[in-house]
Amino acid sequence: MDPFALFEKHINPGLAGLLRFTGLDRVESHAEGVYVWDTTGKRYLDFLGLYGTLNLGHRHPKVVEAVKRQLDRMPMSVRVLVSEPTARLAEKLAEITPEGLEMVFFGNSGAEAVEAAFKLARIYTGKPEVITTQGGFHGKTLGALSLTPKPEYQDPVRPLVPGVKVVPYGDARALEEAITSETAAVIVEPIQGEGGIRVPPEGYLREVRRITRERGVLMIADEVQTGLGRTGRLWGVDWEEVAPDLLTSAKALGGGVMPIGVAVGRREIFEVFKRNPLVHSSTFGGNPLAAAAALAAIQVTLEEDLPARALYMGRLLMEGLQALARAYPDLIQEVRGRGLMLGLEFVDADVGALCVAELAERGVLTAFGLNNPKVVRLEPPLIVEEEHINQALEALEGALQATRKAFEGILG
Numbered sequence: 001m002d003p004f005a006l007f008e009k010h011i012n013p014g015l016a017g018l019l020r021f022t023g024l025d026r027v028e029s030h031a032e033g034v035y036v037w038d039t040t041g042k043r044y045l046d047f048l049g050l051y052g053t054l055n056l057g058h059r060h061p062k063v064v065e066a067v068k069r070q071l072d073r074m075p076m077s078v079r080v081l082v083s084e085p086t087a088r089l090a091e092k093l094a095e096i097t098p099e100g101l102e103m104v105f106f107g108n109s110g111a112e113a114v115e116a117a118f119k120l121a122r123i124y125t126g127k128p129e130v131i132t133t134q135g136g137f138h139g140k141t142l143g144a145l146s147l148t149p150k151p152e153y154q155d156p157v158r159p160l161v162p163g164v165k166v167v168p169y170g171d172a173r174a175l176e177e178a179i180t181s182e183t184a185a186v187i188v189e190p191i192q193g194e195g196g197i198r199v200p201p202e203g204y205l206r207e208v209r210r211i212t213r214e215r216g217v218l219m220i221a222d223e224v225q226t227g228l229g230r231t232g233r234l235w236g237v238d239w240e241e242v243a244p245d246l247l248t249s250a251k252a253l254g255g256g257v258m259p260i261g262v263a264v265g266r267r268e269i270f271e272v273f274k275r276n277p278l279v280h281s282s283t284f285g286g287n288p289l290a291a292a293a294a295l296a297a298i299q300v301t302l303e304e305d306l307p308a309r310a311l312y313m314g315r316l317l318m319e320g321l322q323a324l325a326r327a328y329p330d331l332i333q334e335v336r337g338r339g340l341m342l343g344l345e346f347v348d349a350d351v352g353a354l355c356v357a358e359l360a361e362r363g364v365l366t367a368f369g370l371n372n373p374k375v376v377r378l379e380p381p382l383i384v385e386e387e388h389i390n391q392a393l394e395a396l397e398g399a400l401q402a403t404r405k406a407f408e409g410i411l412g
């Protein structure tokens with residue numbers, strides 16, 4: 001049976017249906033840099049970048065090389081001895097994250113990074129409540145899902161972890177009002193990714209930092225998607241020069257080659273491990289293979305100054321998108337984002353979905369936000385070249401023309 005049919009039969013029939021609808025009932029074959037090929041030989045520009053994972057593109061040679069070297073040496077840690085790549089990565093993360101973040105918990109995904117931050121916040125403060133934001137996305141394991149206020153994901157599995165409060169994103173005053181004597185932490189994305197590339201008002205993160213500090217509440221910055229240069233700065237919080245108490249990173253941290261997730265925090269918070277060294281742990285978290293990938297990924301990100309590149313290329317892409325938004329006001333409502341974390345808000349989710357399908361047909365991969373289907377996300381690798389951006393914009397223009405034609409007479 002062909003792999004797509006197997007996927008539909010044994011993995012996820014609903015998702016298979018959605019993929020078929022967007023014309024992506026295809027099987028991937030191989031990838032390099034900004035390109036992916038399917039098994040029919042069709043080539044795609046990857047402007048989705050695994051939702052902010054592929055900052056270095058597919059199979060960056062330095063990451064692949066580091067992983068191969070570690071693979072031939074020792075891919076897994078025995079855990080009762082200390083792993084050198086893991087220890088070196090912890091040192092590096094302490095160096096490159098904002099001031100005061102010195103200690104690292106290792107997991108294997110964004111959700112696990114968030115779970116760790118959630119648990120550490122409760123253990124350290126001895127308080128149960130965590131405040132999250134509307135439209136926020138923090139993962140789908142039960143703890144992380146409890147911080148992801150979306151009925152479609154939460155309702156089928158209730159009861160959730162208790163003690164979570166939801167406030168509007170970008171509204172520091174609402175957040176301040178929600179804090180009680182039982183609040184352990186606030187979790188916030190510097191820019192909401194799955195929520196539809198929502199950039200908060202200027203000064204929001206600084207206000208959240210001021211309020212949480214004054215009220216003795218921990219600030220958790222979820223940088224799983226915004227981290228490692230995506231927004232044009234190394235971290236999303238760098239835009240407002242804010243140092244949170246805990247910072248989560250995952251997606252791009254593994255260099256697009258290995259899965260890894262971390263919660264980096266202040267030393268006092270990690271004192272909980274002095275009292276109880278195994279209060280939280282993971283068999284695979286920070287394994288040498290993933291750590292080697294992350295060390296190489298960080299090195300490439302800094303050496304090639306990928307945050308600056310994201311800023312420059314992001315500006316070019318943004319200008320092109322704004323020109324298209326002016327030409328297609330009947331389809332596009334807004335263009336927003338920062339660096340190479342950009343979103344196109346369509347007038348309606350069906351228009352966006354058709355445009356995604358038309359783009360795929362023209363060899364450009366994108367997708368809509370999980371929490372906001374009206375918004376199509378563009379998160380190409382940070383190594384993208386000007387010619388790729390022009391190719392994508394040209395394909396988008398064609399896709400918009402086709403979409404307008406399909407909806408003619410339906411949209412006023």
Ligand SMILES: *Cc1c(COP(=O)(O)O)cnc(C)c1O
Nearest residue numbers: 109110111137138139193224225
């Ligand atoms: C993707 C994402 C997560 C979850 O990461 P997974 O690796 O899919 O578990 C958490 N937070 C943010 C901000 C994300 O974008």
